[in-house]
Amino acid sequence: MGVNLPLDPTGEPSLAERSVPRRAPLTGAALSAVEERILAPLNEAQRRAVTTTAGPLLVLAGAGSGKTRVITHRIAWLIQHEGVAPWKILAVTFTNKAAAEMRDRLHEMIGEAARDVAMGTFHSLCARMLRRDGEAIGLPKGFTIYDADDQARVIKGFLKEDDLPATGETKPSLILGAISRAKNDGLNADQMEDRAITHHERLVARFARRYATELKRLDAVDFDDLLLEGLRLLQEAPAVADRYRAKWEYLHVDEYQDTNRIQYTWVRELAAKHGNLCVVGDDDQSIYSWRGADIRNILDFERDWPTAEVVPLEQNYRSTQTILDAAHGVVSNNEGRKKKKLWTELEGGDQITVYGAFDPEDEAAWIVRRIEEASAVVTGRRADAPEPVSLNGIAILYRTNAQSRAIEEALLRSSIPYQLIGGTRFYQRREVKDALAWLRVLRSDTDRISYERILNVPPRGIGDKTIELLRAAAAPSVSAPDGTPYGHVIAAAGRGEVAGVNTRARNSLAGIADVISRLRDRIAAVTLPELLDGVYSESGLRAHLASEGVEGEERWANLLELRGISGRFMELAPLDALDRFVEDTALVADQDAFDGDAERVTLITLHAAKGLEWPTVFISGLTEGLFPHSRALMDQEQMEEERRLCYVGITRAKRRLSLSYALRRGWGDGDGAPSRFLAEIPEELLVVANDDDPRADGETRFGRGFRSARAGFAGGESWREGSGTPGAPSGAFRPGRDLEARRRAYSAGARSGSLRVPDTDGIDEAPDDDEFIGEAPELMQPVGRIPPWAATGRGAAGAPPQTAGTPLPPPLRPRTVAPARARIPGERYFRDGDRVLHPSFGEGIVVTSKLTRHDEEVTIAFAGSGVKTLAASIANLEVQG
Known part of the structure; x- marks a missing residue:
């Protein structure tokens, strides 16, 4: 980061803090200079928020309205x-990224006074x-x-x-989710039993x-406990609470609408003495x-204060303004909101493009x-185009993690680099958690x-x-x-004092105890x-990864990255x-892994995208039952939250x-309908991309399905029951002619090996949760060579138009093994589009392959396991005919 690490904001006031009185407000030229520097960059409303310093203040900061600027300028x-001393000020955020910014x-x-401001996440x-001060309670x-993995290990131990x-x-995950929700409501195990x-x-x-008993025995807390125990500290240790209340005279809380009951109460406890809460x-x-x-918490702030x-x-x-008006068109349908409407002085702005796809592959x-x-970065063909877009300025947003599969495959096929936010996070990677576990046992x-x-x-x-x-x-x-x-x-046990431990295990345990002892002596x-370095060497991690070939090299690179990150803490005592x-590695969030400078497209869930922005945004999956989610169709509060989620996505x-x-979202699903949110956007702001689709005539284009949906929602048609998509209006599409016409239009160049994953009911209950429930994915049609238009990444959408007399695709043929192919030194064995069989992952298509120093790395899209990169020498792949 650009500044040194902050001092510990929770410590006792230093001698300087105790002895320096509050400086008198500036006057004359000095006052004018400060006012000019701090207030000049602000608009009128921002100035009012910055200069209103006494008592409680609610700043209703719409998307992109400069809330971070307001907080920093206010401090x-x-x-x-x-003349307020910096150590008298507290600022609370929700992510490390926001705090660092x-x-x-x-x-x-x-300047350096910024280090003395107490700033961090809850x-x-x-x-x-x-x-x-935890010993006080x-x-x-x-x-x-x-973290979540450690918590799951505890529960799995109980199950065993x-x-x-x-x-x-x-x-x-279900048990822990229920426990977490109870904790967020302030309930302990006794209260949970009483209410069950x-x-x-x-x-x-x-x-x-x-779970609570085991964590106490292990001297451990989970994320929810940090908040619960932090609140209990303020409520049950009066002397400690008074010290913190006296220390922090001015409190700032960012993203207040995201606070839960515990955070809300924690803030009220700290602000009780001075009342200077922003x-x-x-x-x-x-x-x-x-x-x-x-x-x-935010809607009732004026009642509370x-x-x-x-x-x-x-x-x-x-x-x-086009984007802002579209977002307002959606969110203004909510009843539980404070009235406001965003505006901008920015000129220009294209209409918003809407595309209706046959299935997720077509959409991707x-x-x-x-x-x-x-x-221009990708194609090299549009260098003369106005304002060419860099890849790091593009994001693809979706409602659930499962939706990224089709998009990833399409990007891979076109060799477009991307970063997936909310996949396997850096600090959740096996080797990183192994190294961190070693550090934890040292303490x-x-x-x-x-x-x-x-x-x-x-x-x-x-x-x-x-x-x-x-x-x-134990x-x-x-x-x-x-x-x-x-x-x-x-x-x-290493000394032979635990009965039943065999000689080999005893020697291993003695070695572990000896390593821990030596490393503790060095701390x-x-x-x-x-x-x-000592952990990597003496634990055997380094030698072990060195023996694992290419995969070991990648994992070792992650450990070197962890070492580099640790250098940020060198100015502190060992x-x-x-x-x-x-502590900080345990508290990292999804967004903290986002690299805005990387020249690659960002794939991210709508939940995880909050707080981020890009010049170009795609929001996929705007289908009734998916977004809004089916769980919200009969629940007004959930529907309003889905609408707010759409607002967040649009304003990125x-x-x-x-x-x-x-x-169609997946195999076996019924016919779907465009999302109601599309119907809530003023029509003059939209342009339907399918109107220019040469494959579709006026009777079958998806633009008609979209317009029918608008008419259905606007007319208040009754929700149909038993349809493929719950909650879709009956006039939203024409299931017979439209879908069959689309099937014919795509059959001429249907993607060989098109992989479709069934729709899931996996509402994104944790932005980093990749699990979903559904039937096993199936291959919809035979896999063979990818035609030239598909190899460019255009999939079915790039297929040539259907011509008269083109036969429908053949039925799924029996699997056959291709004739033996000669292996030529220095050349790839696997070709893009090869249909292959893996003993564990099953059937898939080769997306691409590349030669390394000692092997050939093959990237394959498997029907049941998604996209994987395998070393050809050990993967036991069989090319199919």
């Missing part, structure tokens, strides 16, 4: 105009408060923060003990009690109710073709989950039986009511990168650096916006 105004901007304005601030200083499956109602009515609720309550947010962007966010001033920011600096192919046409003897992660990384022959013996030895007993720390048990004497590094676009939908 600068407090320090340089009002805010601090960088503040540093540019006021979770990071609570974590640091608890590190310092019985929480040890050295607690471990468990109870001989229960990790599926159905005892699926770990159904069998599943009683089951979850029992697991919640065991919250910034937009009720139209409240899209996280599924994780506890309560829109009432009767003396509050309200400043609306309605001037937008991001998007064209059209998006890719539009990217090729707009980007905790009780973290069983981390200890068990490192026992066989690299493999050491420590089996399940040995692990059960270690767990039994469990509570008459002599040790609270149990024995797991690290102590491992050391004892205070080396930098954090040097400590990681122990503090280790604690902060482990700066200059160009394209919206698309598919009438």
Whole structure:
């Protein structure tokens, strides 16, 4: 980042803090200079928000209205105009990325004083408060923060003990989700049991009690506990609470519409003494109710703080008026919102393009073709086009993670680089979690989950039986009511003091204990990168990855990246650096992995895209039942949140916006209809791309289906039952003629090996959750050579038009093995479009392949497993005829 790490905002005031009185406000020329520098870049509403410093303030900041600028300029105004000491100011954000951006901007304005402003996410601030003062409520200083993977391991341990499956109602993610929602509502295990009515609720309550007991025994907390314990610290430790209330006289909360009940109460507790609370947010962007966010926090702010001033920011600096009017056309249909309408001084702006596709593959192919046409970087054919688009200025947004599959395949086919946000995050990669587990055990003897992660990384022959013996030895007993720390048990087992552990396991455990002891001795004497070097070397991680070939090289690169990140903490004392590094890596969010400078297209869910922006945006999947989601069709509150999500997606676009939908989402699905949100956008703002489609005549073009949908929604037609898409109006499309005509139009050049995944009911209940439920994907037609138009990435949308007499595609033929192909040194064996069979992944199409120093890497789109890159020498691939 551009500035040094902030000082710990939760510590005791320094001598300087205690002795420096509040500076008197500036006057004369000095005042004029400060006012000019801070206020000149702001519009009238922003100035009012910045200079209103006493008492509660609600800043209603519409999308792209400069809310970060307002917060940073307000803090600068407090320090340089009002004479407030920087350490008296607290600013709370929701992501590390937002906090870092805010601090960088503040540093540019006021210099090193920015380091003294307390700034961070709710979770990071609570974590640091608890590190310092948690013992006041019985929480040890050295607690471990468990992420989602660690939490799942705990629940899986319970399931194994109870001989229960990790599926159905005892699926770990479902249990943990229910526990998390209860915690966000402020409920503990006792309260969950009292309120449980159904069998599943009683089951979850029992697991919640065991889960809480186990985490306490392991000296661990999860993300929800950070907030709960942070609030409990303020409510049950009066002396500690008074110190923080006295320390922070001015509170700023960003994205206030996303706060849950615990965060809301935490803020009220801190602001109780001085009342100088500034919250910034937009009720139209409240899209996280599924994780506890309560829109009432912002809607009822004036009721909670009767003396509050309200400043609306309605001037937008991001998007064209066309885009803003489209977003307003959608969100203005919500009843539960504060009235406001964004406007801009930006001139120009194209109409919004709408495309109706036959299926997700057609939709993806059209998006890719539009990217090729707009980007001189990709094609090299449009260098003379006005304002050629860079790939890093393009984003494709979708409602659920499962939708990215077709888009990824189309991009791969056209060799367009992309970054997938919300896939496997950096800190969730296996080797990175392995390394972090080693760091965690260096600071905790009780973290069983981390200890068990490192026992066989690299493999050491420590089996399940040995692990059960270690767990039994660590469990509570008459002599040790609270149990024995797991690290102590491992050391004892290495000395032969745990009965039943065989010689091989005993030697391995002795080696682990010895490595941990040596690394602990070095912590205070080396930098954090040097400590990681020791972990990589002495744990055996480095040697293990070196033996894994190409895959090992990629994983080793991730460990080197982790080492580089650790260098950011070198200015802290060694122990503090280790604690902060482990803590911050546990609190990283999806958006923190976003690289806005990378020359590649961004694929991201609508939820994860909030707070980001691009010159060109595609929103795919605007089909009734998908977006809005089927769960919202009969629920007014959920429908309003879906509408807000659409508003967020539209306002991510700066200059160009394209919206698309598919009438068929997957194999076996009924006919779908365009989303109602398309009908809510004023028609004069839209242009239907299908009107220029040479393959479709006036009777069959998808533009007719789109217009029928508009008419159906506008006319208030009754929702039909038993249709392919719940909630679609009966006049939204013509299922007989339109779909059959589209089938004929595409049959002339139907994509060989078109892979279709069935629609899912997987509402994006966690933006980084890639799981979805549905039938097994199937191959819809035979896989063979990809025709030239498909190889360019155009898919069916780039196929030649149907001509009279063109036969329909043949039925699926039996699988045959192709004749043996000669292997020529220095040349690729696998060709783009080859139909191949893998013993585990099944049938797929070769998207591309490339030669490496020792092998051929083959990228294949599998019907049941998605896109994978395999080493040809060990993949056992069979080319089919």
